[in-house]
Amino acid sequence: MKDFRLYAITGENFHPDRELLEVMEEAIHGGADIIQLRDKTSGREELLRKARALRDLTRRYGVTFIVNDHVDVAMEVDADGIHLGQGDLSLLEARRIVGDKIIGISTHALEEALLAEEQGADYIGVGPVYRTATKADVVDPVGVSYVREVAQHIKIPFVAIGGIKLSNVDEVIEAGATRICAVSEIVGSSDVKGTCEAFLSKLDKQG
Numbered sequence: 357m358k359d360f361r362l363y364a365i366t367g368e369n370f371h372p373d374r375e376l377l378e379v380m381e382e383a384i385h386g387g388a389d390i391i392q393l394r395d396k397t398s399g400r401e402e403l404l405r406k407a408r409a410l411r412d413l414t415r416r417y418g419v420t421f422i423v424n425d426h427v428d429v430a431m432e433v434d435a436d437g438i439h440l441g442q443g444d445l446s447l448l449e450a451r452r453i454v455g456d457k458i459i460g461i462s463t464h465a466l467e468e469a470l471l472a473e474e475q476g477a478d479y480i481g482v483g484p485v486y487r488t489a490t491k492a493d494v495v496d497p498v499g500v501s502y503v504r505e506v507a508q509h510i511k512i513p514f515v516a517i518g519g520i521k522l523s524n525v526d527e528v529i530e531a532g533a534t535r536i537c538a539v540s541e542i543v544g545s546s547d548v549k550g551t552c553e554a555f556l557s558k559l560d561k562q563g
């Protein structure tokens with residue numbers, strides 16, 4: 357897959373007065389180079405509408421587009437890939453459906469990371485590093501120690517996620533993360549572009 361550094365996930369409840377596309381385009385202008393549609397409430401038609409719109413947007417900018425959970429939606433809009441958690445469709449089943457599209461897998465412990473790598477994941481999510489209110493059913497925070505462990509043992513790309521803010525990202529980078537993912541800190545910001553630029557500048561400094 358094309359490498360990436362700043363992974364922005366949609367979270368429409370964090371910007372009730374702004375349109376999805378406007379916010380995600382601003383994130384792209386700030387340097388987000390991979391966008392994920394994560395929507396836990398819309399029905400299929402609404403999800404497809406958003407996915408098509410984000411596919412058009414990301415294609416215009418040459419940015420990677422991932423759909424969370426819904427393999428069928430990812431296939432229908434020709435997304436670049438799919439993100440799956442430990443309780444979603446298995447990686448091996450998903451691979452049969454998506455072929456060589458990107459598959460990202462959430463991991464919360466080294467055994468999960470090693471298994472995902474062995475089974476052919478293209479990247480893994482590593483978290484939640486800190487407590488987050490964005491995902492209700494998430495496991496307890498794994499801390500930067502898990503980031504450090506993954507940096508030492510895993511060869512495929514990994515992205516740190518979960519409660520990551522401009523105020524705490526330095527220690528995540530110090531632990532070995534070279535790719536950062538955020539929902540609320542990016543899309544809930546009054547300056548989405550500036551927040552993305554600030555994340556990237558911190559990654560640059562320690563890279």
Ligand SMILES: Cc1ncc(COP(=O)(O)OP(=O)(O)O)c(N)n1
Nearest residue numbers: 424425439440441442462481517537
């Ligand atoms: C990049 C990235 N990492 C982790 C997740 C979480 O996926 P999952 O565990 O399936 O939880 P939901 O997002 O589906 O609630 C993610 N979406 N993206």
Ligand SMILES: Cc1nc(C(=O)O)sc1CCOP(=O)(O)O
Nearest residue numbers: 483484488490518519538539540
């Ligand atoms: C969607 C998601 N997955 C996580 C995981 O650890 O797998 S943490 C998370 C929520 C991230 O949102 P925020 O940046 O607002 O904390």
Ligand SMILES: [Mg+2]
Nearest residue numbers: 425440441444
């Ligand atoms: Mg999921």
